[in-house]
Amino acid sequence: MALESNEKPNQPIDKFESMLKTDDVYFFDADDFEDIIHHYLNNGRIALAKKAIKIGLRQHPVSVELKLLEVEVLVFENQLDLAEHYLDALQVLDGNNEEIYIQRANIYSKKDNHEAAVALLQKALNLSENSFDIHSLLGMEYLFMDDFKLAKESFMYCVAFDQQDYSSLYNVIYCFELLEDYDGAIRYLNDYLNKNPYCEMAWHQLGKLYFAKAKYPEALTSFDFAIISDDTFIGAYFEKGKVLERMGKYNEAIENYEATIQMEDPTSHAYLRIGKCHEQLGNDELAKYHYYHTVHEDPMLDKGWLAFTDFYFRRKNYDKALSYINKALNIDGENPNYWNKCAQINEALGKFDYADFAYKQSVELGNYDLTTWLGWAHVAKCNHDLPGALHILAQGEEFYPESAEIKYKIAGFQLETNDLINARISLIDALHLSFGKLQLFYDEFPQYAEMAWVRNIVTEVERKL
Structure with missing residues (x-):
């Protein structure tokens, strides 16, 4: 039997959950069902949301809003064809309901047709009195389309509508960064903070922007204001520590990193930064302690x-x-940085075969840094494999065609193989790329520094430059 609402808890959610634990059936207004369903959707409790939709539609079979919530769940679960079928029927009943266009836009977005999604959201915008949520959705679609300017404008509208919409505020700054307009982002945040001086998130973002532009005093001030706004804001303490570390104020940096550990469970990142600071201060034992x-x-x-x-x-x-890098490789043998460091250590130990293997692994895993090609070529030379060294440098040259360092090294190796014609060409190319780096050639191949043949080429190129 159906019971009156005053016989059970007044709060719709409590009342609904109480009903689920018994065989009783309670009656709810359609608005109550909407609140219940939104509550479960917002908290990720999809099964309970579906149960509430089912019971709600049983009690209110003609409720368009409940049917739209059913569509929302279908879209979330990727049952897109069924969702579209339901929307077709709903559009006949209420063709001017903006939520129908929003859900159709969500379907197109899931199908990666973001242009169509934007067109539908624009229609919803024309039908809606409260367009705040639609602008947020538009901003996301523009992000998917890499149209960062329009995305930024959409999120700015959201922030103007609700100054406490920190998600949109973050997205505005994200768009500025994608547009590489850091000065614009700084101006925007300063304007925002003039109206909202105690927004710790805005101060935090402003500090990060100043830090990226190497404006350390300004960054420090921003993080200080973030902490004044919320003295439990761990991210502000951590970022302030990074600024102080960059400024060489290692003891003060340590104090801020330690503050994050005291406020919350310790993090590996905080321990790492503290260790780095102690190493800079010459506190080797404390550095090792924190690295551990x-x-x-x-x-x-x-x-x-x-x-x-x-x-x-x-x-x-x-x-x-070597023992520590091997431990790292045992944990993650697919990390190119580990293999690169392993190569450098084996090279320092004179274990050139192992170093050659490690460099090869590093490159195969995607490490194409210039120093990697140069180091690997040097190891090949130490293994008395000059053809292999030249082959490595040729591969590196594909990634760094304007690298004078590679050209000088190629010229030196070609001289060592007595390939004078190609050595002359490589040396001239290197000199044209960077005459100022000639000393690199002399340092690595001192046996050719006073060679008349080389001196003549250098003089000839210098005269033309």
Whole structure:
């Protein structure tokens, strides 16, 4: 039997959940069902939302709003054809309902037809009195289309409508960054903060922008205001620590990193930064202590293992460095940075075969840095494989066709193989690319520095430059 609402809890959600635990059936207004369903959808409880939709439509079979919520769930579950079928029927009943166009736009968006989604959202915009949510959806569609200018304008509208819409505010700054208009982002945030001076998120974003532009005093001030606005804002303490670290104020940086650890469970990133600061201060034991905690907190954080490895590498303790990079490789053998560091360590140990293998692995996994090609070629030379070294440099040249470093090294190796014609061509090309880097050639191949043949080429090119 149906019970009156005053016989059970007054709150619709409590009342609904109470009903589910019994065999009783309670009656709800359609508006109550909408509130219940929205509550479950917002909290990701899809099964309960579907149950509420089913019972709601049983009690209110002609409710367009409940049927639209059913469509929303179908779209979420990718039952797009069925959702479109329901929308066709709803459009006959209520052709001017903007939510129908919004759900059709969601379907097109899921099908990667973002232009059609935008067109439908524009129609919804013409029908809607409250267009705030539609502008937010438009902004997302423009992002999918890489139209960052229109996306930015849509999200700006949302922020103008609701100053507390931090999600849209973040997206506005994101669009500025994608447009590489950092000064515009700074101006926008400063204008926003003139109206909302205690918005910690805006201060935080402003500080990050100043940091990116190397305006460290301004960044520091911004993070200080973020902390004043919310003294539990961990992200502001962490970013402030990064600024202080960049400014060489390592003890102050450590204080801010430690503040994040005291306020919340320690993070590997905080331990890592503290370790880096202690290393800069010459506190080797404290640096090692924090690097240990870095990898203990997150064994998958490559920067932690690399910090430990670099710590010993810089101190020429190559055996210890090798043991740590091998631990890293045991955890993640697909990390090109690990293999690159492994190659450098083996090279320093004179284990050129291992170094050659490690460089090869690093490149195959996607590390195409200039230093990688140069280092690998040097290892091949140490293995008495000059043809292999030249082949490696030829591959590197495909990625860095304007690299004087590669050209000078090619010229040197060609001289060592007595390929004078190609050596002359390579040396002339290198000199044209960067005459100022000639010393690199002399440093690596001093046996040719006083060679008349080389001197003549250098003089000839210098005269023409």
